[in-house]
Amino acid sequence: MNKLWILPVVAIMAISAEGFAKTVKYELVVRNETINMSGKKTVDFALTVNGGIPAPTLEFTEGDDAEILVKNEIPNEEVSIHWHGILLPPEEDGVAYVNTPPIHPGTSRLFKFKIRQNGTYWYHSHTAVQEQKGVYGAFIIHPKKKAIAYDKDAVVVISDWSDENADKIIRNLRKDGDYYLYKKDSIRSYFGAIQSGGLKNHLYNEWTRMGGMDLSDVGYDAFLINGKRDSQLLTAHPGEKIRIRIINAGASSYFYVSLSGLPMTVIAADGVDIEPVQAKEILMGMAETYDVLFTVPEHKNYELRTTVQDVTGYASAWIGMGDKVPAPAKSMPDMYATMDHGSHGGSHENHGAGDHSGHQPSDAKQDHSGHGETNKHTGHDVDHSKHGLPKKEVPEDHSMHQGHDSHAGHGSMHGSAKKTEKNKSAHSEHQQAQKYLTVDWSDQSDAMLRQNAATRNVNPTGSVIDSLTVDNLKSIEPTTLPKDAKVHDMKLVLGGDMERYIWHINNKAIYEDRLLLINKGEVVRFTLVNDTMMHHPMHLHGHFFRVVNENGERSPLKHTVDVPPHQTRTIEFYANEPGQWMLHCHNLYHMKTGMARVVRYNDFKLTPEMAKNDQLDPHLHDHIYNYSMLEAASNHAQANFKLMRTWDELDLRIETAEINGDNFKFGKNWETEGDLVYRRWFSRFLNVFGGGTLYHEEGFGTVGVGYILPMLIETAVSVNHDGKFRFDIEKRFQWTKHVFTDAEFSFRPDWGGERDDEFEVSLMYSPTWNWAAGLMLTEKSLGAGLQVQF
Incomplete structure (x- = not known):
């Protein structure tokens, strides 16, 4: 019998399967409950989601339709949920009064959006200080086809916890930014300076009016991994490869992450795959995520330790079985080190952080000079009339990109492109890459999925980094922006006063200067200048941006970036997600005291509901x-x-x-x-x-x-x-x-x-x-x- 009829039927079935996405539904119930998280005190202000802290892990597959019903069962308090790092329509972003209505007591809201990406993300409340009280959880999106081989998958949600109500914490900080120094045992003194041999530095810091060490604001009672201070994360045998998805859900804490002092292979940052790199430690800002691979070497139990940056505490989770192998303890920071040039008490050792003014952003048409890409061949023409994924010419060797059908050829930097002979000209390399590396910037998700699409070898090259930061990250493929787009440059100076505990941008708190206006189709470039003695993890909603670093055209894509003290970061993105979106420091207390803005597209029209809520935005008030x-x-x-x-x-x-x-x-x-x-x-x-x-x-x-x-x-x-x-x-x-x-x-x-x-x-x-x-x-x-x- 002739069975050729089977082929078109199978093709039709495949097309149909693509056309009908799976709907994944969740229900989240937020309640006020009595709980003991620190092991020291039971408190009555905690907010749980489905009865726990952290909230449940939500799992999806790229291409799914998400339907998430959020119920507010707190008697006298509004609730919101922001889907951090997720590309979605602005009305689903979850920032109450900015783009989504608040969820009033006794009511619910159904969030519906298409899953356009994959990777490790999270979600949290964007109302008042509810995030500190427990409203946060992991949001994991699996690719359509597994691109990286591993045996087990583990989610690690890091957080900080206080037995003091967060509403009181912010009031205490506004009384005195040094309120928690006693609790943290981090008061600098003349006698302490003499004992440590740092009197000269101490006097110099006073002369320059820099005051005390500003590694953290709050004195916490516990640091947690998945809601526990110490726990067995998973059992694993020698030789098993574990993918660990690490999420910093801390309200105001940076963490050093290490694994028994052994190298971890870092494979993704903020949900986007990167060139694999080995590191013994990662400094994670609030809201950042990192994915690492760890192969269990022996029949032992290895400690994943997350140490808060001021080294006042840590949490532990164990991987493996048998005798425990602890992670090395971090030494206390030098409270008397000089505070200039971003040294910040020695907190940047071996990080490579610096002023990146010499690292040029992507090539783009602009009405000023001095901002072009060093390599003039890195920009790519883009047809902005397209709204779907572009057709891409596939190289001869298909072995390195067996990922999503719609992203064929994305593994090129690990396949044929890597085989280019060293003596070929830069122009011929550019032509080789141009065939299949053009990013369709009409869709934010395309650039991200291009990094994540290819089945590839994740064996890292190069030396092991002692402590990894964004300076060490390199994208798998070029992330350059459209060279013909107009560039909109904005300088944003991050400032504040630790003594009076106020934080602002360009010397204005958000209530004074709420909006940053941009135009669709332009390259928006923010130069973030940190004029303070604290780290600021800056997060832009609704977009991924290039963090311009020494890797040039392969600068990484992120949704949150650490701006170290007295240093500058340049980030840039193609404006293709119309709406209005928050840009803010993800230190909860910095955001709540002024370091935030709303980025609005000029041609974006607020719906009547949005316009009404916009006038009620708490960010418009200067609180007393x-x-x-x-x-x-x-x-x-x-x-x-x-x-x-x-x-x-x-x-x-x-x-x-x-x-x-x-x-x-x-x-x-x-x-x-x-x-x-x-x-x-x-x-x-x-x-x-x-x-x-x-x-x-x-x-x-x-x-x-x-x-x-x-x-x-x-x-x-x-x-x-x-x-x-x-x-x-x-x-x-x-x-x-x-x-x-x-x-x-x-x-x-x-x-x-x-x-x-x-x-x-x-x-x-x-x-x-x-x-x-x-x-x-x-x-x-x-x-x-x-x-x-x-």
Whole structure:
């Protein structure tokens, strides 16, 4: 019998199978529950998803249709879920009031979107500080065809946990950015500097007004892997190859990731495959993901350890069986190292981080000079009228790209392209690559899938890296952007003030300058300049960008990039995902205090629902915080109260003292003075103020200017309505971790009062941030007392 009829039937069935994607459904229920995550304390503010922390791992296959029903069963709180790193329509992105409606208490929302990519991603709340309370989980997308061989697959969700309600954490930080130094045992002092041999550096840092070590903001009670401090991740036998999908879901913690001190083969970053590279350690910023391969060498149990960057704690997960092989302990950072040039206490050793101003972005048409690609043959013409995947000419050797049918030829950099003879010209290499390396930038997912499509050998070449960062990443194929697209350059300076705990971009918090406007079809290039002493993991929703590094045309694609202290990163992307999308620091508390923007396409029209919610966006509000201090001594007493926003303060100070300096004599000989002023800050160091002063039983109007001098000396000069001046100087001397002196001097020439020239010098012992006790010397006498701040 002639069976040729079978061939067209099989072809039709194959086409039909492609045409009917699988729908994968999940239901997520968010609740407020009582839980003990740290092993120290049971708390009642935790937010669980389907009863657990972290939330369930969601798994899909590239090409699936995702339907995820999110139910909010928290009685009095809205909820949102952002699908981090997932390419989808803006209304499904999950940022409440920016592109997706909030999920109100007792209601639900069905998210529906096409899975256009593969790799390791995650999801989390984008409402208030719910992420810190437990709303985060893994989002894994498998390729249509497995491109990399391994025996077992493990998901590792790293997180930080506090037994303190995150709503209180942000209030504490706004009171004082150094609030958690006591809990972390990371207070710098003169005695500590002398002991460590770092007094010169300590004095230099004060001279340059850099203050203390800023590796982290919050003092945490536990660090977790998949919700546990120590656990067996999986059992494995010698020779088994494990794919470990590592997700940093920490709210405000960078982590060093290591595996018993052995090299790991890093194969993907932020869900996108990279040129395999071996590393003993990875420094992971918040929201980054890395995939590594690890072959179990012996019949032993190997420790995957995630150590927080300030080395105040770690979590462990074990792979294998038998005797345990611990990971090497990280040494404590040098708190007295000089803080300039991004050294940050030695936190960048062997990372290769630097100012990449010399690494040129991709070639593109632009209306200015000096930004072209060094290699003029790396740009590729793109027909922007296409919206599907382009047809690509397939090289003769098909052995290295047996991946998705729609991405034939993507393994070329590991196949025929690698066989090019060294003596061939750069132009002929370009022509060889041009046949099948052109990226269809009309679709963000094409560039990503091109990196992930090919079945390939993942044996890394080159030496083992001690501590891997984005500087070491190299894409599998070129990621260059359309050379004929107009370039839209934006310089974004990441700034802030750790003392007052405000964070901003270009000296404006998001409430002051919310939108960054771009045009579809242009290359958008952000130059991220970190002007602070902290790392900032910057995340752009809805897009993947090139992180321009020394690998030029093969710079990696990412959705989140670490910008180290006092350094610059250049990222760029082709604007082809119309909508409005968040760009923000993924340190939760930096984002919530101002370091964020909304990127909007100029031709994007908000739906009526979006427009309504857009006006209600909490990012438009400059929230008010408060600080209070009470001091009671045998010879005087004072109280300070502040209401604070980003740049504004309302300060009330009341002080009373025994005019003869007698101790414990509370009668008529006490004189009271005070100030009520509005203060406007213009930078970390400069402010102006105006208000009223009570002194010598008389009221005065006053205006003045405040400035922080080198050595962190706070000064103020003011004049009252009678033209009389006042000079104030104060400084804290931190002698040891728990002993300090506050020196305060006020000079009022010719004011005619009992305390025209007054001072207070204390010697205090403080076991916590909240209170201190000790001796207080005034111009009249020595007393003893207690200080409380809250």
